Amino acid sequence: MKAKVKAGALRSSLAQTRRRIYFTNVNTVLEITDLSVEYPSREKGVGKKLAVNGLNLKIQAGEVFGFLGPNGAGKTTTMNVLLGFVNAKSGSASIFGVDVRQPIARQRIGYLPELTYYYKFLNTEELLRFYGTIFRIPGPELERRIDSVLKLVGLEHARKRLIKTYSKGMQQRAGLAQALINNPDLLILDEPTSGLDPVGRMKVREIIERLKGEGKTVFFSSHELGEVETVCDRVGILNQGQLKVEGRVEDLVKQYQCHLEQIFLKIIGYEAAS
Ligand SMILES: Nc1ncnc2c1ncn2[C@@H]1O[C@H](COP(=O)(O)OP(=O)(O)O)[C@@H](O)[C@H]1O
Ligand SMILES: [Mg+2]
Numbered sequence: 676m677k678a679k680v681k682a683g684a685l686r687s688s689l690a691q692t693r694r695r696i697y698f699t700n701v702n703t704v705l706e707i708t709d710l711s712v713e714y715p716s717r718e719k720g721v722g723k724k725l726a727v728n729g730l731n732l733k734i735q736a737g738e739v740f741g742f743l744g745p746n747g748a749g750k751t752t753t754m755n756v757l758l759g760f761v762n763a764k765s766g767s768a769s770i771f772g773v774d775v776r777q778p779i780a781r782q783r784i785g786y787l788p789e790l791t792y793y794y795k796f797l798n799t800e801e802l803l804r805f806y807g808t809i810f811r812i813p814g815p816e817l818e819r820r821i822d823s824v825l826k827l828v829g830l831e832h833a834r835k836r837l838i839k840t841y842s843k844g845m846q847q848r849a850g851l852a853q854a855l856i857n858n859p860d861l862l863i864l865d866e867p868t869s870g871l872d873p874v875g876r877m878k879v880r881e882i883i884e885r886l887k888g889e890g891k892t893v894f895f896s897s898h899e900l901g902e903v904e905t906v907c908d909r910v911g912i913l914n915q916g917q918l919k920v921e922g923r924v925e926d927l928v929k930q931y932q933c934h935l936e937q938i939f940l941k942i943i944g945y946e947a948a949s
Contacts, residue, residue, distance in 0.1 A: 704725050704861050704892045705734040705757070710766035712752050712916075726752040728792050728916035729766070732908075734894055736860075739887050739901040740897040744913035750850060750896040751789055753913075754865050758786060762850070785859035792851040795839035799849045802838065804854050810857045817856075824852040828882055833859055844875025851882055862886060864895035868902065880906050900936045910935070914943045 712727040727749040734740050742750050755761040756768055757775050773780035799822060804908055807817040828848040833841065838849055847867065854862060867883075868876040869915045880902050883893055897903050902908055904924050911921040919942045920927060924935055931938045 677913040682826070685871055692885055695871040702735045703733055704736050704738075705732070705768075705770055705894060707753070707768045708731040708766055708770075710753070710756065710768055711764045712761060712910055713764040714752075718932075725764075725916050727756070727763075728920055730913075730916070732918065732921070733910060734892060736892055737887070737890055739906055740895070740910045741907035742894060743898070743900070743903060743910055743939060744896070745867075745898075747915075751865055752912060752916075754894075754896070757784075783860045785854035785857060785862045786863040787847075787850050787854045787862070787867055788949045789869070791846065793838050793846070793849065793853075796837060797924040798835050799825065799844060799852060800834045802849060802859065803852060806853050806856045812857070820858065821862070824855045827855065827885055828852045829878060831928060836930065842875070844871050847871060847879060848882070851879070853918060855886075859891070861892045861894065864893065866896050868897060868899055870884045876902060894928060900939055904935050912939060919943075 698888060707730050710730040711725060713723045714726050716724040717726075730749075730753060735946070736790060741764055742753070744750050754762060756763050759778065759781065768775045769781060770780045770861060771948075775781070795806075797805070803824065804817065812820060817823055819848045821834075822831075825834050828851050830845065830848055830852060838846060841849065849946065850868065851864075854864070864883075868879045871879065876899065883895070883906050886893055895924065907924060909921065909923050910927070912919050920938065924932075928934065933941075
């Protein structure tokens, strides 16, 4: 009798563990494990330079994650690994459980690069039709998607205007529309608000909030600590290729007893001039 009860308990605990593993995997959208990336150094006499150094990161479905760090910290390099543009020296990364070295891993992602160079002689509608065709989205479906992403980024009124006549903020939103045309589940945005004025930044922030409302996962890099504080579920601070801190903003603020900006400065070793 005792043995039977024990076996039953063991079976149920095993089933629980299996369920936990299953759900952990289903909910993990992005997983980076011990990732290191090396470049030939630009400095004389130094052979190689570690741009990313043993990075571990897990992002769950529906999260907005702010990837912070000073210039040269390794944010773009990390994203470039996820996009298959750069190879890792060691470690691995997967998107929806698929290793990023397999192109299929990128099927469900949308990407906004740090610098966008679009065909400025196109209007946004044409730009989106061009990208939609690359994704082989059928005609009527593509027209519906174009309407919906233009609405989401607030460019419906300017859809027939040449991109070269847009302000920087509008160009950035056209870039976001392009990143959204394949209806991705994960968005990778490299400094989406950099160089924008406060209104432009606010608009991008609102778009990120709308995307979150639609259940999308957003992984974005930024320097704008104030906006990161308001829009992110979690943040990570990268310095010299290493993740120094990771967690919910409110938990970090409690732990360090100061604002995110001060935490950031502390982490990167900035000493105020006295
Ligand atoms: N193609 C490259 N060749 C050599 N070094 C590079 C290259 N790209 C980036 N780096 C170096 O790698 C480090 C990380 O850069 P990057 O990932 O662009 O940082 P971030 O996006 O955080 O500003 C920097 O020291 C940068 O100079
Ligand atoms: Mg960068």
